[in-house]
Amino acid sequence: MRLERRIRAAAQGRDLTPQERETLERIRPPRTYQVSPAVQAYDGPIALLPLAQLYTRDIPALRAPAGADLLQVLWCPFGHPPKTYMPRTVLFWRSTAEITTVLTAPPEPPAVQYADYLPEPCLLVPEQITEYPQELGEDLQSRVNDQRTWKAATDAVDSECESYPGSYYADNLSVAPGWKVGGWASWGLTDPVPQSCPACATTMHPLLTISTFEWDRSKRSWIPYEMQERAAAPTRAGRPRPARPTAIQIGRGYKQQLYVCPATPEHPHTELMQ
Numbered sequence: 001m002r003l004e005r006r007i008r009a010a011a012q013g014r015d016l017t018p019q020e021r022e023t024l025e026r027i028r029p030p031r032t033y034q035v036s037p038a039v040q041a042y043d044g045p046i047a048l049l050p051l052a053q054l055y056t057r058d059i060p061a062l063r064a065p066a067g068a069d070l071l072q073v074l075w076c077p078f079g080h081p082p083k084t085y086m087p088r089t090v091l092f093w094r095s096t097a098e099i100t101t102v103l104t105a106p107p108e109p110p111a112v113q114y115a116d117y118l119p120e121p122c123l124l125v126p127e128q129i130t131e132y133p134q135e136l137g138e139d140l141q142s143r144v145n146d147q148r149t150w151k152a153a154t155d156a157v158d159s160e161c162e163s164y165p166g167s168y169y170a171d172n173l174s175v176a177p178g179w180k181v182g183g184w185a186s187w188g189l190t191d192p193v194p195q196s197c198p199a200c201a202t203t204m205h206p207l208l209t210i211s212t213f214e215w216d217r218s219k220r221s222w223i224p225y226e227m228q229e230r231a232a233a234p235t236r237a238g239r240p241r242p243a244r245p246t247a248i249q250i251g252r253g254y255k256q257q258l259y260v261c262p263a264t265p266e267h268p269h270t271e272l273m274q
Contacts, residue, residue, distance in 0.1 A: 001115050003027060005247065047107040048074035048090060051119055052208065054181065055096075058126045061182040063205075065265045068093040073208060073258075077112035086256050086273055087117050091207075093265065116249035124179075127224070131176045132169075133184045135192050144169045172221040178214035179246070182206055186255055188274050195270050197261040204259035204270060212253045214243035 004027060007020050016024070052073040056062050062071060072094060075087040112118050136144065143149045145166045175186045185192070185206050195204040215222050227243070250256045255274050261267040 001112070001118050004115075005120065044110075046076065046078075047109045049077050049109065049112075049117070049119060050106055051075050051089065051210070052124075052179075054124075054208075058124075059181050061128075063260075063262065063265060065093050067095055070094045070096050070099075075117075077109050077117045079113055079117075084271065084273075086250055086271070089256075089258060089269075089271060091258075091260075091269055114249075116247070118247065120245065120247035122245050126181075129176055131183055132174050134170060134174050134187055141166075167218075171218045176222050177216070177219045178209075178211050178222065178243075180209045180211075183209070185209075185257060186274050189254065190274070193272075195259040195272065197263070197267050198270065199267040200261065200263060202261050202263045205262045206257060207260040207269065208258045210248065210250060210256040210258070212244065212249045212251075212255065214245065 004024060007016070007024060011017075011020060050072070052071075054062055054071045054073075056064050056069045064071065070093070072092040073089055074092070075089045077087065079085050080088055147165055150165055175184050177186075183206060186209070196202070197204050223243075251273055257272045257274060259270045259272065261269075
C-alpha cells in the first residue's frame with residue numbers, strides 16, 4: 001500500500017510508465033471482500049498502527065492524567081462489526097521522562113482490512129482556534145437564521161451568508177472540520193447524544209476527532225493561510241481539491257470522535273462515528 005501511494009504521488013500530472021503499471025498490477029491483487037487465506041491462517045498478535053502522538057507542551061487543552069505529558073493513539077487495522085464499523089482505538093498516556101528506548105521502525109500488522117485504515121505519516125502543526133457549537137438554543141438559532149443579525153454586525157456580508165445565514169454559520173463559524181483535539185463535537189449522522197463515562201457515568205468531553213477531510217468546498221474559511229493556493233487547485237472535475245493528507249477515510253467520509261472522562265482520563269474512552 002505504501003509503495004502504491006508513492007507511485008501514484010510521483011505520477012501526478014502524467015501517465016503511468018510501463019514499469020509503474022507493471023508494479024501496480026503485481027502488488028495490487030484482484031479486489032475481494034473476503035479476508036485472504038494467508039491472513040486467516042495467521043495466528044500471531046496483530047500489531048496496532050500508530051495514529052497520533054500528542055504532547056501537552058504543544059496542546060494546552062490536552063488534559064492528561066497526573067504525571068503524563070504524552071498521549072499516543074493507536075488503532076486496529078480492521079473494523080469490528082456489528083458493534084462498530086470503524087477501527088478500534090487504544091489510548092496510551094505516558095511520561096516522556098520515563099521513555100528510554102524509541103523504536104525506529106514500529107512493528108506493522110501482516111495486513112489491513114482497507115487501505116483507508118493505513119495512516120500516511122504527517123507532521124502535525126497545532127493551531128489554536130475558536131469555534132462554536134452546532135446545537136443552539138431556540139433564541140440563538142432564530143438570530144443566526146435572521147439576515148438582519150448579520151447586517152447589524154458588519155456591512156461586508158458574504159453573499160452566501162446573506163442567502164443562507166444558518167448554513168454559513170454551520171460551515172464557517174461553528175465546528176471546525178478536520179483533525180482536532182477537544183473543541184465542540186460535530187453531529188450529522190445522529191442527533192446530539194451525550195456520552196457518559198462507562199466507569200463513573202460522568203459526562204465525557206471530546207478528546208480527539210479523526211476526520212476524513214481537513215476541509216471541503218463548503219468549509220473553505222478553515223483552510224490555513226499557507227495552504228490557500230494549493231487548495232484552490234481544481235481537480236479534473238473542476239472543483240476545489242478536498243484535503244486528505246492522512247489518507248484515512250472513516251466510513252463514507254465521516255469522522256471518528258473519541259471521548260474521554262474529564263474527571264479521570266484513565267477511565268475507558270468511548271468512540272462515535274459522525
